Amino acid sequence: MQSKKFILSEKDIPQAWYNVVADMKNKPRPLINPGTKEPLKAEDLYPLFSKAASQQELNTTDRWIEIPDEVREMYRIWRPTPLVRAYGLEKYLDTPAHIYFKNESVSPVGSHKLNSAIAQAFYCKQEGVTNITTETGAGQWGAALSLAAKHFGLELAVYMVKISYEQKPYRRSIMQTYGAEVIASPSMSTKAGRKIITDHPNYQGSLGTAISEAVELAMSTPNCKYVLGSVLNHVALHQTVIGLEAERQMEMAGEMPDTVIACFGGGSNFSGISFPFLRYKLSGERDTRFIAAEPASCPKLTRGVFQYDFGDEAGYTPLIPMYTLGHNFSPANIHAGGLRYHGAGSVISQLKHDGLIDAVDIPQLETFEAATIFARTEGIIPAPESSHAIAATIREAKQAREEGKSKVILFNLSGHGLIDMTAYDRYYSNDLANYEVSQEEIDNNVKNLEKII
Amino acid sequence: MQSKKFILSEKDIPQAWYNVVADMKNKPRPLINPGTKEPLKAEDLYPLFSKAASQQELNTTDRWIEIPDEVREMYRIWRPTPLVRAYGLEKYLDTPAHIYFKNESVSPVGSHKLNSAIAQAFYCKQEGVTNITTETGAGQWGAALSLAAKHFGLELAVYMVKISYEQKPYRRSIMQTYGAEVIASPSMSTKAGRKIITDHPNYQGSLGTAISEAVELAMSTPNCKYVLGSVLNHVALHQTVIGLEAERQMEMAGEMPDTVIACFGGGSNFSGISFPFLRYKLSGERDTRFIAAEPASCPKLTRGVFQYDFGDEAGYTPLIPMYTLGHNFSPANIHAGGLRYHGAGSVISQLKHDGLIDAVDIPQLETFEAATIFARTEGIIPAPESSHAIAATIREAKQAREEGKSKVILFNLSGHGLIDMTAYDRYYSNDLANYEVSQEEIDNNVKNLEKII
Secondary structure, eight states, X not given: OOOEEEOOOGGGSOSEEEOGGGGOSSOOOOOBOTTTOSBXXXXXXXXXXXXXXXXXXXXXXXXXXXXXHHHHHHHTTTOSOOEEEOHHHHHHHTOSSEEEEEXXXXXXXXXXXXXXXXXXXXXXXXXXXXXXXXXXXXXXXXXXXXXXXXXXXOEEEXXXXXXXXXXXXXXXXXXXXXXXXXXXESOTTSHHHHHHHHHSTTOOOOHHHHHHHHHHHHHTSTTEEEOOSSSSHHHHHHHTHHHHHHHHHHHHHTOOOSEEEEEOSSSHHHHHHHHHHHHHHHTTSOOOEEEEEEETTSOHHHHOEEEEEESSSSSOSOEEEXXXXXXXXXXOXXXXXXXXXXXXXXXXXXXXXXXXXXXXXXXXXXXXXHHHHHHHHHSOOBOHHHHHHHHHHHHHHHHHHHHTOOOEEEEEEOBBOTTOHHHHHHHHTTXXXXXXXXXXHHHHHHTTXXXXX | OOOEEEOOOGGGSOXXXXXXXXXXXXXXXXXXXXXXXXXXXXXXXXXXXXXXXXXXXXXXXXXXXXXXXXXXXXXXXXXXXXXEEOHHHHHHHTOSSEEEEEEGGGSTTSBTTHHHHHHHHHHHHHTTOOEEEEEESSSHHHHHHXXXXXXHTOEEEEEEEHHHHHHOHHHHHHXXXXXXXXXXXXXXXXXXXXXXXXXXXXXXXXXXXXXXXXXXXXXXXXXXXXXXXXXXXXXXXXXXXXXXXXXXXXXXXXXXOSEEEEEOSSSHHHHHHHHHHHHHHHTTSOOOEEEEEEETTSOHHHHOEEEEEESSSSSOSOXXXXXXXXXXXXXXXXXXXXXXXSBOOHHHHXXXXXXXXXXXXEOHHHHHHHHHHHHHHHSXXXXXXXXXXXXXXXXXXXXXXXXXXOOEXXXXXXXXXXXXXXXXXXXXXXXXXXXXXOHHHHHHHHTTGGGTO
16 A cells, blocks of 8 residues: 555646537537427526536537636635555556556545536526535435535435435435435426336336436426536536646656546546546547446446437436437446446547547446455545446556556546445345346337437 | 645655653653552563554653654555634634644544554564454444554454444444454453353443453464554554644644644544644643543543543453543443543543643534534534534634634544444434433442552
8 A cells, every 4th residue: 555645735726627528529419409309509408507507518619617716615625636656556466557546535525526516506506596406326426416505505405316315325314414305216206206106116216217306396496406417518527627637646747647547427527537638639649548437237338329318217308419228228226326327428428439438348246346456455445436447447457467568547536435335245245246238128228219309 | 615724745744753751740650560560561561562562652751753664654645634724614603713623534444543553553564463453432443453454464353342333334344345354342252252241231332341352362362462542652642643744734824723622532533633732731832722522421531530440341451540430331322432431541641630631521412413513514524523522612612702712723523424324314313312421320330449459
């Protein structure tokens, strides 16, 4: 564990977020209004999101978007986060690779999610919104938004995927400690929830369903906005503080990553660490490789189709051009609840389609093996989600050893796993499985997508 | 939550620990060998502890004790820790007081305990020890030592107080993730454990009993040493990195504390934050006030007697001159498991006896109220132990408001509460009590102490 930290000072917190869309030659295809089948305008999003977020969502021209002072002020609670050279892990793997990780687990809620939660809550407050609502999988996003909502004096209702509500009661308690209301999803409180409970009485929920419920509540409640923790462009935008800090810290370390790795659910932490480095690939200056590490049980980037699809299970959201397993895909109950989502955002999907980023899928048991190695060599118990990035990093580092090639790997430690210890218990008790998805299941689930538009 | 952090760089990690005993005019009375009734020499401790720890324990002359490079190297994983000006809390309390906290919760195990765990594991390894054993209350110390033992390649067995083993299964899992063996105490694996199980079949354990079991295992196992997480001088010594860093950070903030506050179980985090500031009180330079915040259910400093007593329930340890409730005191099952200990260490006890430090006792419900205020104003969910310090701070800050007096308060946030969410759940469900201790219970429990020596 002779790790080395690279530490920035508070004045190094970025002044602006990086909007990768401005630099993309092939822009992502537009979001579509499912009623009119026309490309969405920002105004179409105003009923659902804050105006600022809506405008950021569709901004394809401004490379840099200023971070409001109130948001930077809140970032100072835990930012800048450390970049760490993982000497302990390198030594254990006996690899010539240099391994770095950006430690986003040091936030008070234990993950990177606070970067966007603060920004979105601020914009809602600024526009006079009083109530907000959201979904959460493992609870990382819900915990972050609970803290942000409390700070800005907003009332918050969180739809938490039922399987996580039961598997991760501590994250529910954390949200309640910050003053939020938490509802297990699917619930009886919405039409979307009632329908899926009726159709599938034992359904344990998914992010797609929870999003439907939160959207429905927002649309039917006065002065209430919906806030999303991943997938959309403005969320990815807010997360770019991760990569922007990491870039300066890699400069301190005297090298730049050949490979950047992050776990992948809806894309928020992957985008956050990758996009700032991707701008040098888009400009032709550097040939960095980007690897999204997704669960083998929810493999949209590696095995999904590139199609317009809904962002939620009930079909309330705009149509998004995405790599998707179909919005009715029902992911297995893996412990990485934050990665149980059927699709990728439009920007990531376009980048993947254009060969600018890669993806790998990792079985659950391999992620817990990687997590244990990391805990014992670097001292930090990682979140099951982040463990996908660690497993992909270990694969790359082993390959470097086999090829006798030095390379520089940077991964994002999106969160710690201190709230996920039941998952570790089950792994050590040989009580976890890998949950492969059959091609037939995927084919069946995506076969009707072409009819959507 | 407009907090301000004061950040040091890695080169500011202290080079030496501060040994307050060297500066005390009234030295603590000596530890006594219960067999011979003679003052202990370092050699008497060698069978139990590493030689280095034994010598530090009895060192009354050296003010500064160098921190080994291997230990400082490990400290760099998370040290220096931030000092934070708690503007959010100040504003909420509408107080003229300036409130600062040292944030020891940012360690990978979530508490200050790692400061001494690393040092003690290092000394054991250096001296060729292969196996170590310890006790843990809430599991903060056990988690820290598990990480340190894994790093130095030592096998570790942890006796975990049964009530915490059941209340806090996540901390048990954390220890196992780092590779330690965890046994609920009292257990059938030791004579001390068997006796108390037989005498009190439903006994939920205490730190005193767990210490007896660990000591017994160490004494009966070849090449095995015992490692303690609090109470003793060498543990307090290792924790002084907290206060030494805080002193430099208060200089950055441009003021010095009038009052220093920490929670109190065996004294490790209280000593760590206090002793470096106390040296200016001992030298007459500053009139700082020091407040140990202990649970009303385990009030040794406020209501115990100053007597020689055993450090453990079975009477295996040397006799320690301590404020004590009697080594057979059975503390109520409060959630601050780390504070459920019958006595204070010899140095703290002498300082208290000489009027150099103060103590307050705080009922359980007040600590959870304080914790909730802190989480909602500063964003960090505190450990139930640390919440005692926060409650004492809030009392002081309110008094400053009533008196219209500005003062500077520094408290130690010894750990976060993310593993303690069941306790919060119970508090919000009105399912927690205050557990006052009657004078009769204390009197009965201490009445035979004078016969010990």
